[in-house]
Amino acid sequence: MSKSRKVKKPNQRKPLVELTEAEWEIMKVVWEKQPCSAGTVQEKLVKSRDRAYSTVKTTMDRMAEKGFLTIKRIRNLQLFQACISEIDARRGEFRKMLKRAFDGTLTPLMQFLIEHEGLSKEEASQLRKLVTRAKNSKD
Amino acid sequence: MSKSRKVKKPNQRKPLVELTEAEWEIMKVVWEKQPCSAGTVQEKLVKSRDRAYSTVKTTMDRMAEKGFLTIKRIRNLQLFQACISEIDARRGEFRKMLKRAFDGTLTPLMQFLIEHEGLSKEEASQLRKLVTRAKNSKD
DNA sequence: GAATATATTCGACAACTGTCGAATTTGTCA
DNA sequence: TGACAAATTCGACAGTTGTCGAATATATTC
Structure with missing residues (x-):
């Protein structure tokens, strides 16, 4: 048996995650509190930067469409959960920066x-x- | 006289430079070839990703409005030059990433x-x- | 100076982002 | 059950970005 030397990882082909500014702010709360409602996120965000409930909710719905969040319904309530990890998001942000500004x-x-x-x-x-x-x- | 220890730099207050993807591509050419015309930039870019002259020119005009480029007129010609350094642009890109994704x-x-x-x-x-x-x- | 080549101007458009309010649906409770 | 509260839905709008073509202006060349 050969050494447990790692086989070269076949370059992950998953497209890099790219979040916008507003999405980052929301994701941070979701990672911390998931599963959580849009209201919970909004209440948390309102303290730093004031945003209407519908603003937060709209953005979260769009994030669900993009595959960044999933929605679990409980009666009238929607509970959101992250589909991407913080690591994935960090990786996306870092690589985008590296590619753009530092030749990759x-x-x-x-x-x-x-x-x-x-x-x-x-x-x-x-x-x-x-x-x-x-x-x-x-x- | 005290040692020549540097005095703590008074946090630069210049707002960080933020370039979009298209702006980065253009800036790279401008840094390399300035002063240069929109046509020159477009010819260079067309090799990697095909874009119409007017696309490049429009973006460069907008960049001039934003203060990233200056235009020097020579007869019928416009020569563009960078108003921001590659270092400034790199700094902006790096800090944005650091702030968003790594707590700054x-x-x-x-x-x-x-x-x-x-x-x-x-x-x-x-x-x-x-x-x-x-x-x-x-x- | 007329035809040809080069540049510039400028309006347009679709997609994406950030933002909200109004209308509607769904609970909850006295 | 009716009134009040909490969530959701959804259309809207302005600003930015990436894109381009058509019209116009300005050389260049026979």
């Missing part, structure tokens, strides 16, 4: 962070730790 | 990269080098 590869991004985003000594150290850990935990 | 801070992003984006040993090593260099060059 990490190196230019890292270069940019260090040269222009003022990575502090502490951040750098933290990063280094993370990277080291990564080194020891895979391939 | 680097650590969760790095965590994500290592756990879910399959940072390879080589990439990790490269990253480590960059970070080390950063450590020695600042603060």
Whole structure:
């Protein structure tokens, strides 16, 4: 038996998830509170940025059409649940950014962070730790 | 006289640059060829994704209105130049992503990269080098 | 200077986003 | 059962984005 070396993952072909600004705000609440109603989400959001119930509900319905949420009906009530994970959403957001602005590869991004985003000594150290850990935990 | 330690930069208040997909494609050509005409940009873009001249021109005019490009007229010709740097655009794109998807801070992003984006040993090593260099060059 | 080639102008349109209010449906309770 | 409350439905609208063609203006070339 060969080593348990991972077989190269066959590039996931699932299209990347792309959320709009409003969708991100809603998804964050849903991930936290699901299953939950539109009202619950609206009440939570109203504290940060004021939006009418129907605004939130409309957006959530559209998200369900897009396959980001599912609706479970209980009598008169609709309970929403996420169909995508936070990881998927983060991946989509990150890759879109990387592709648009950094040629799709990490190196230019890292270069940019260090040269222009003022990575502090502490951040750098933290990063280094993370990277080291990564080194020891895979391939 | 105190050490030449940098004074904390007073958070730049310039609003972050945000480009759309089409704008990114155009900006890349402009950065490379400026000053250049809409025709030049269109000819370059037509190779990758086919777009009519008027599509490119309309978008560039809108970008001028938004302050991303300036137009210098020479007789009948309009020469476009960038008003924003690639760094500014990258910064905008990166920060938008960070804010939306990673709480606005680097650590969760790095965590994500290592756990879910399959940072390879080589990439990790490269990253480590960059970070080390950063450590020695600042603060 | 007439024909040809190049640019610019500008209105138009569909899709997507963010936003809401009004009408309707469905509970709940005294 | 009738009144009040809570949810849902749905049409609407303005702003942005991506797209383009037709009309117009401006060179260039025989």
